[in-house]
Amino acid sequence: xRVLLVSANTEQINMPVLPLGLACVAASLLHAENDVKIxxxxxxxxxxxxxxxxxxxxxxxxxGVSVRNIDDxxxxxxxxxxxxxxxxxxxxxxxSAATIVLGGAGYSIFPxxxxxxxxxxxxxxxxxxxxxxxxxxxxxxxxxxxxxPGLYLPDRDRRCEPGYIKKLNDLPLxxxxxxxxxxxxxxxxxxxxxxxxxxxxxxxxxxxxxxxxEGRIIRTHAPRxxxxxxxxxxAAGWNHFFFVDNTFNLPPAYAEALCEQLISxxxxxxxxxxxxxxxxxxxxxxxxxxxxxxxxxxGFEIGSEKILAKMNKKYRPADVxxxxxxxxxxxxxxxxFLLLGGPGETQATVCESLSFADALDLEALKxxxxxxxxxxxxxxxxxxxxxxxxADDNLLFPKYYLAQGLEGWLRQTVHxxxxxxxxxxx
Numbered sequence: 001x002r003v004l005l006v007s008a009n010t011e012q013i014n015m016p017v018l019p020l021g022l023a024c025v026a027a028s029l030l031h032a033e034n035d036v037k038i039x040x041x042x043x044x045x046x047x048x049x050x051x052x053x054x055x056x057x058x059x060x061x062x063x064g065v066s067v068r069n070i071d072d073x074x075x076x077x078x079x080x081x082x083x084x085x086x087x088x089x090x091x092x093x094x095x096s097a098a099t100i101v102l103g104g105a106g107y108s109i110f111p112x113x114x115x116x117x118x119x120x121x122x123x124x125x126x127x128x129x130x131x132x133x134x135x136x137x138x139x140x141x142x143x144x145x146x147x148x149p150g151l152y153l154p155d156r157d158r159r160c161e162p163g164y165i166k167k168l169n170d171l172p173l174x175x176x177x178x179x180x181x182x183x184x185x186x187x188x189x190x191x192x193x194x195x196x197x198x199x200x201x202x203x204x205x206x207x208x209x210x211x212x213x214e215g216r217i218i219r220t221h222a223p224r225x226x227x228x229x230x231x232x233x234x235a236a237g238w239n240h241f242f243f244v245d246n247t248f249n250l251p252p253a254y255a256e257a258l259c260e261q262l263i264s265x266x267x268x269x270x271x272x273x274x275x276x277x278x279x280x281x282x283x284x285x286x287x288x289x290x291x292x293x294x295x296x297x298x299g300f301e302i303g304s305e306k307i308l309a310k311m312n313k314k315y316r317p318a319d320v321x322x323x324x325x326x327x328x329x330x331x332x333x334x335x336x337f338l339l340l341g342g343p344g345e346t347q348a349t350v351c352e353s354l355s356f357a358d359a360l361d362l363e364a365l366k367x368x369x370x371x372x373x374x375x376x377x378x379x380x381x382x383x384x385x386x387x388x389x390x391a392d393d394n395l396l397f398p399k400y401y402l403a404q405g406l407e408g409w410l411r412q413t414v415h416x417x418x419x420x421x422x423x424x425x426x
Contacts, residue, residue: 001034001035001061001062001136001139001140002034002035002036002037002058002059002060002061002062003029003034003035003036003037003060003061003062003063003064003136004036004037004038004039004054004055004058004060004062004063004064004098005022005025005026005029005036005037005038005039005063005064005066006022006039006041006051006054006063006064006065006066006088006092007019007022007038007039007040007041007042007066007068008041008065008066008067008068008084008085008088008104009041009042009066009067009068009069010041010042010043010044010047010084011068011069011072011081012042016042016043016183016186016189016191017042017068017194018040018042018180018181018182018191018193018194019038019040019042019066019068019180020174020180020194020195020196020244021066021068021103021104021105021128022038022040022064022066022104023038023174023179023180024128024129024171024173024174024179024196025064025066025103025128025129025132026038026174026179027129027171027172027173027174027175027178027179028129028130028132028133028171028172029132029133029136030178030179031172032133034136037054037058037060038179038181039051039054040181040183041088042183042186043183043185043186047084047087047088047091048087048091051088051091051092051095052091052095055092055095055096055098056095059096060096060098061098061099061139062098062099062100062101062136062139063092063096063098063099063100063101064100064101064102064103064128064132065085065088065089065092065100065101065102065103065104065118065120066103066104066107067082067085067102067103067104067105067106067107067114067118068104068105068106069081069106070082070106070109070110070114070396070398071372071398073368073372073398075369075370075372075400075402076369076370076411078398078400080397080398082114082117082118082396085118086117086118086119089118089119089120090119099121099122099139100120100121100122101120101121101122101123101124101132101135102114102115102118102120102122102123102124103123103124103125103128103132105213107123107124107125108125108126108162108212108213109209109212109213109374109375110375110394110395110396111123111125111150111152111160112152112156112157112158112394113394113395113396114396115152115153115154116154116155117396119154120154121153121154122135122145122151122152122153123151123152123153124150124151124152125150125151125152125160125162125212126149126150126162126163126164126212126213126214126215127150127162127163127164127165127199127214129165129171130163130165131148131149131150131151131162131163134148135148135151149161149162149163150162150163162215164199164200164214164215164217164219165199165219166219167219168198168199168219168220168221169221169222169225171221173221173225173226173229174229175229175232175233176193176232176233176236176238177236180193182238190240191240192240192241192242192272193233193238193240193241193242194241194242194244195226195229195230195233195241195242195243195244196243196244196245197220197221197223197226197243197245197258198218198219198220198221198245198254199214199215199218199219199245200214200215200216200217200218200219201214201216201218201246201247202216202217202218203247203276203312203313203314204216204312205311205312205313206310206311206312206342206343206377206378206379206382207311207339207342207371207372207373207374207377207378207379207401208374208377209374209375209376209377210246212374212375212376214246218247218250218251220254223254223257223258223260223261224261226258226261227258227261227262227265227267230262230265230267230269231265231267233269234267234268234269239267239268239269239270240269240270240271241269241270241271241272242271242272242273243271243272243273243274244274245273245274246274246276247274247275247276248273248274248275248276248296249275249276249278249279249280249284250276250278250279252279252280252284255284255288256283256284256287258291259284259287259288259290259291259293260287260291262291262292263287263290263291267292268292269292270292270294271291271292271293271294272293272294272295272296272297273288273293273296273297274296274297274299275296275297275298275299275323276299276314276315277298277299277300277315277319277320277323277324278314278315278319280323280326281326282326282329282330285323285326285327285329285330285332286330288330288332289330289331289332293332294331294332294333295332295333295334295335296327296332296333296334296335297335297337298320298323298324298327298334298335298336298337298362299336299337300315300317300320300336300337300338301313301337301338301339302338302339302340302342302349302353303317303320303338303352303353303354303355303356303357304317304349304352304353304356305317306344306349307342307344307345307349307353310342310343310344311342312378317356320356320360321356321359321360324336324360324362328361333363333364334360334362334363334364335362335363335364335365335366336357336360336362336364336365336366337365337366337367337368338353338354338357338365338366338367338368339368339371340353340367340368340369340370340406340410340414341369341370341371341401341402341403341406341410342371342379342401342403343379343382343401343403344403345403345406346403346405346406347405347406347409347413350406350410350413351413354413354414354417358417358421362423363423364423364424364425365421365423365424365425366425366426367414367418367424367425367426368426369402369410369411369414369426370400370401370402371400371401371402372398372399372400373388373389373395373398373399373400373401374395375394375395379401380395382401383399383401388401414426
């Protein structure tokens with residue numbers, strides 16, 4: 001079947017991002033001998049014209065639209081980003097009679113609400129590689145779509161459990177200039193190529209929606225398979241990578257095995273990753289550095305032991321302190337993250353966190369005030385109990401949690417700390 005895959009994301013909230021999820025679906029569809037074209041709307045000056053030209057030239061039977069961001073998670077000046085995606089769907093309708101299917105990380109958090117708001121035909125929650133193939137088979141044979149895991153239809157008031165892929169090794173990894181390409185307008189910039197070696201997160205943090213997107217069970221690609229794919233990228237001249245795994249260090253044995261494979265392969269690549277500050281020792285950090293790691297995102301979120309427990313974190317400030325020191329010892333740059341204002345937060349715990357972050361002496365620190373409330377999280381349940389949101393709020397339009405008594409004081413306090421710390425960001 002002829003399938004046009006569209007990455008609707010045009011936002012560069014932190015950096016230009018390549019559509020990895022869409023590339024994974026493209027790899028699966030091409031492996032099954034479908035005819036696939038990818039359109040990345042990032043950096044397109046005129047998305048309507050880009051869609052018209054792509055649809056007219058390709059004449060797809062189905063159009064997949066990837067939705068990455070719902071909003072910018074900024075409590076003070078929130079930006080809702082789905083209006084632009086709604087325009088993408090409208091343009092697709094204007095230029096084609098093809099079935100329009102939604103997917104992507106942002107979509108998967110709000111599968112029914114986003115589908116109804118964007119007025120597409122079908123939505124796929126969670127991992128799309130196999131579900132998309134099942135959908136194509138049913139559409140080709142004109143069969144009923146009922147029973148496909150994670151598949152949503154408009155105006156249905158029901159939950160549909162996604163089907164997570166148990167063996168990632170059965171999936172093809174996206175490859176350079178085949179499934180994943182750098183837009184020509186970004187050729188002269190240093191782009192960190194997104195790469196995922198494992199999926200799923202069992203940590204169950206109180207505010208996090210990752211498990212809705214990827215499931216709670218960690219599944220991995222074999223280290224040798226990962227390195228073989230990275231070698232293809234390196235041969236194509238791409239040598240900066242961002243391992244977007246939610247917890248690069250978990251499981252620790254897998255992280256070490258992957259680093260060992262990278263060291264043996266001598267690919268001469270540079271990479272960054274996301275560390276969960278728990279179960280990290282000097283041995284792993286040294287291997288990461290030797291394998292090419294130059295920067296980590298260290299999402300310790302809070303410096304108060306009391307609030308960490310409320311967030312259901314497994315680590316404590318002493319773990320963060322030790323791991324930050326280990327990373328510095330082996331020359332890995334550290335970008336820290338603070339998430340202030342959650343349940344139980346007080347002026348005293350905020351000051352505790354700011355002092356703790358300052359003492360870590362990180363190369364950079366990103367501070368967020370107020371926590372975006374996502375469905376099916378314990379934070380959402382807390383917000384309902386406190387009367388901040390209604391039980392039937394689908395939360396597609398952003399709502400934030402900020403502990404009472406912190407409203408004006410918190411922002412003023414954070415700005416005061418930032419004045420003498422130029423490496424602190426909001």
